[in-house]
Amino acid sequence: MASTHDLTWKVAPHLDRHLVFPLLEFLQERQLYNDEEILKAKIELLSETNMVDYAMDIHKSLYHTDQVPQEMIDRRVEVVARLKSLEESAAPLISFLQNAALVQELRPDKQYNIQMLNERYQIGADQIEALYQYAKFQFECGNYSGAADYLYQYRALCTNPERSLSALWGKLAAEVLMQNWDIALEELNRLKEIIDSKNFASPLTQLQNRIWLMHWSLFIFFNHENGRNGIIDLFFHDRYLNAIQTNAHHLLRYLATAVVVNKRRRNVLKDLIKVIQQEQYCYKDPITEFLECLYVNYDFEGAQTKLCECEQVILNDPFLGKRVEEGNFVTVPLRDEFLENARLFIFETYCRIHQCIDISTLAEKMNMSYDEAERFIVNLVRSSKLDAKIDSVSGTLVMSTNHINVHEQIIESLKNLNMRTYMLAKNIVEPAQAAAQASAAAR
């Protein structure tokens, strides 16, 4: 089943309701589940939001009727009424904020702003609070850009750190939903700072916040151009890694994918494998198993089969399987990159433990034809990434084994000692000299 490795149900509880929509859309598109199921899930999701109209549409298409249940209609009326009242209460502040000239008067000092607003425009704490409520309501209604704006302004005026935090979450969600990745990334970093520095009532809430943050960040990292470094940086942060290991093992998939895809961050691979091994009893999927096969068991056949499964997993994952349409082609860039890198991994490891390889087996192992494989190898050899020669008569690749000379090895291990000792000496002598000079000067 294609849906066996689907993580949506694991990811969703850590996301905002609105953030689940894109995932459901994706699933609908991939036809992993029944349309009906997904539509039902959507209505379920919408029931708590204010997007009643949308829910009505879905309801209609689900049951193929024009009838809409009474409760939905009631809800709609209620929502509209509430919107009105909120609009009214927030109106003074909003009109103030919409006037660019007036906004100029605001200063970075919050206390001043509040006082100023209160004195000159009779805008008090109640109105500011109303702004927050209004923004939240807008968000619930699906008006993300409005919500984002209001929340931004609210944050400038708000003095309550708790509120400010939740406003930030709201802003992040809105930006993600509007696909403003750059701004979203900024918000994410801001949020991360607050979470890390804030004193939470219990470590548990902090942990929960971190897990949320990581889940939300998936949207950004797999869309933002620099996201692949970002995800590695964030997830490999000690505390976040711990959070993953504690309560969100499934995030390992995304981390693993990011590491495989990222050519420049190969150094974290070892850490990743350790984590994967440690958590294998509670989480495994083809991607982690692929790494395990390759780097723990050196089981190349296993890695090969897992790689095929990986492809499916990536295609079916809402975060990883993003499609890019170029002309008539629909490509999934991440899949291609993943496969390419994975192949390289296999090849590298394979070459490291062999001195002579049959090219045809190699081709088979990498899912390539003989010629393709040969070209691949030749390219590698030419770019001097591989120290080997092809014996085309017997169709083998012969590695040139080079052992580090013992002499060199010893030199290597002693090389930096010199530097370190020098640094140490310098560190000790310098302050002493400085002190001596100082005392001399004093005299």
Add this chain to the structure above:
Amino acid sequence: MASRFWADTESEEEEEEITQSDDEGSEESATAPSGWVNKAKSYLKGAASDSDDSDTQGRTVKSTRERRNEEMLSTLEQIRNATKINDWVNIVDCFDKLNKQLEKVSRINDSNKVPTTYIKALVLLEDFLAETFANKEAKKKMSSSNAKALNSMKQKLKKNNKQYEELITNYRANPVDDEESESEDEEEPDMSDDGVDDVIEYPSDEDREKDGEDEDDEGERKGDWVKSQSKKDKQMDKQFMKDPSEITWEDVDKKFKDIIAARGKKGTGRVEQVEQLTFLTRVAKTPAQKLEILFSVISAQFDVNPSLLGHMPVGMWKRCVANMLLVLDTLNQYPNIVVDDTVDMDEKETIKGVDHKGPIRVWGNLVAFLERLDSEFFKSLQCTDPYTKDYIERLRDEPLFLVVAQNVQDYLERIGDFKSAAKVALRRIELVYYKPQEVYDAMCKLAEQNTGEEGDLEGEVQELSRGPPEFVKIPEIVPRKPTFPESSRDLMDVLVSLVYKYGDERTKARAMLCDIYHHAIFDEYPVARDLLLMSHLQDGIQLMDIASQILFNRAMAQLGLCAFRAGLINEAHGCLTELYQSGRVKELLAQGVSQSRYHEKTPEQEKLERRRQMPYHMHINLELLEATHLICAMLIEVPGMASPAYDRRKPVNKTFRRLLEISERQAFVGPPENVRDHVMAATRALTRGDYQKCFDTIAKLDTWKLLRNKDQVLDMLKTKIKEEALRTYLLTYSTCYESLSLDQLTSMFDLPEGRLHSLVSKMIMLEELHASWDQPTRCVVFHNVEQTRLHGLLFQMADKLSVLVESNERAYEASTGGTLEGLPRRRGENQETGVGGGPQGRWQENFVASQGRGRFGYSGRVSGTGGGYQKGTRGGFGSSRYQDAAQGGRVGGRTGSRGGQVDGAPRMVNLNRGIRA
């Protein structure tokens, strides 16, 4: 006075003699008897023979004990004399002598009861000291040596008296005559034949007062007791045999107060008090009063055995349980009664009857009673010989306790006192956690059957309290049978989560350890491991009480066994090795006392240790544990020993290496007998790469039958042995081969091809083996990397140098507090360049490195789940063990591991073996 000079410098014996002569010579006031004894003694010293002794004494046969006592008395007399003339130098000498004599006396009496003579002397000295210090003028007049002695005496006495504080206060409260103290000391059975003493002593009043101290005098005076008691009984009966309706609350209260007041006083028998109180419960007028009296009954029952070592009689314990249930019944019947032990109660509180609305407060502490009940049960198991029927009989009482505990917990939860409920839950956990499912099922069954027995018990209770029918009748409300969930896991989960929620730090830690232990028994290694690492128990366990440390050790041992059963050799080894490092496993697990050759334990230490012992049914089988540990060590060490000299690793398990050395030193090797022999024989086979023989030897061990999934474990073991045999073989003989085909290897070691390929590949990757595969021909080609001895030594030197640099840097950091800037990161990171696939610092390696003995622990699993445990990034199986501070063991252990750290550092390079799956 030359003698004085001598007294200070000469050896003990001379000193004694000289002071004695000093006594006689310089002080005329020395009394005749003491002088006589002294003479006899000095003579004895000179002749050093027993027969002579009796000659001088005019053929009065005296036991050593008496003689010692007399000696002591005479010393006391000396002190008394010296005080009279204010001769402090002499007093100091005498005091030393007295202490020496005390040692002798207690050795003979083989009890730690301190003779009254001694206490008397202490009191005398104390008084005199105080007096002297009060008298400043006299002090000024003193000679310098005398003043010095005075001061030193003051110090000594202060130090010394601390241990006898209680006895001294007792003595001060009621001073005893000499003769009496004599006979009191000699109350041991073998002395009972000197009837004269008995006659003198028996009726004496003061003696009764000492009731509180001696335990075995009960029988001696039985006759007297019974008489007086029956008299009392009659009185009471007379008073209460009246029509029950005529008895008023005041009557009962008065009588109750009387009895309570008599508690601990002379002439009160503990058992009798219990009986009297039980009688009173029947005539109590109000439920509250009844409850009040019941509490007193229970505490009186606990009082029956005042000794710390002994336990409550079993019958009494059962009655106590019944009383507890009665209390709970009452509390359930009358929910307005509140049990409290914090506030002072109103005198007349209990007069409020059934119809009283609003809370009635009664003094009492259910949790304390329950805990006492539990510890009495525990003690009784400790004291019983596990191979007797008694032990099993006693074990059958466990459900009985569980009923009470369950009911108390229910009650506490109902009244919302979750803190106390957590305490009770812990007690229940501690009775359940070590039980595998089979035992648990058996216990449930037993609990089902137990009803009949309990009926008997009830009858007994009825019989005991003959008399008028109960005034306040309490129906049995609380269930008399414990209810158990199907699996012990469910029970544990419920209890443990309660404790995590409401317990205090210690309770939580203990519950956590029990939880870990329980998970380990049920083969849930990952869960147990995560619990251990998340809770950070290893970090703080040294600071906890010894009982908890023992529990920790037990949990570690069980975790090790669990890891072994799951085939996680390295993990198992990590858990167990520290337990075996000291060679005091028994002590660490509190499963017996291990004798140390080098130092004797004092009786106090031994007694303490005995009190910590686990009852037999909770033991972890030591043979199995040892087998597991040694086999793990073998699997890890043998390939390590086989690797070529130039990159030989530091022994991971020194204990194992030592054992191996010992066994290799033997000229003739007999057939294996014990666990150790078996493993050593297996090791020899494994070193040769002979996996079959190795496995056969190990499979012969008896202990495997203790495993539930024996076959599985042995299969696992066989595979592991094959794998390690392969590795050993390759490492040992790689220099002799140019190439080896895969098929040949598979047939040699009977391993599946894939597995073999993966094993060899891993060795190649980790550069343990200098070889590579030749794919077309399917064989391993060995590259001969010749390394001369010089090379090897150079590598060692390089290692040592880097350690040196590192320690320099560390010293710098320590002294300045800052890190060295501009330096490459040390440790894990920079080593990586040295060795392909080398360690990379954050996870295991760092930890292993810092520990230096390659406990392939897992570290750094952290989190904040569970009961909101702290986060952080430390971990690893730092099994700590309890060590008696008195024995200085801890200090040794600490410095040992320090050394290990430094030693371990150069080995970083090779640590990557630890990562092997």
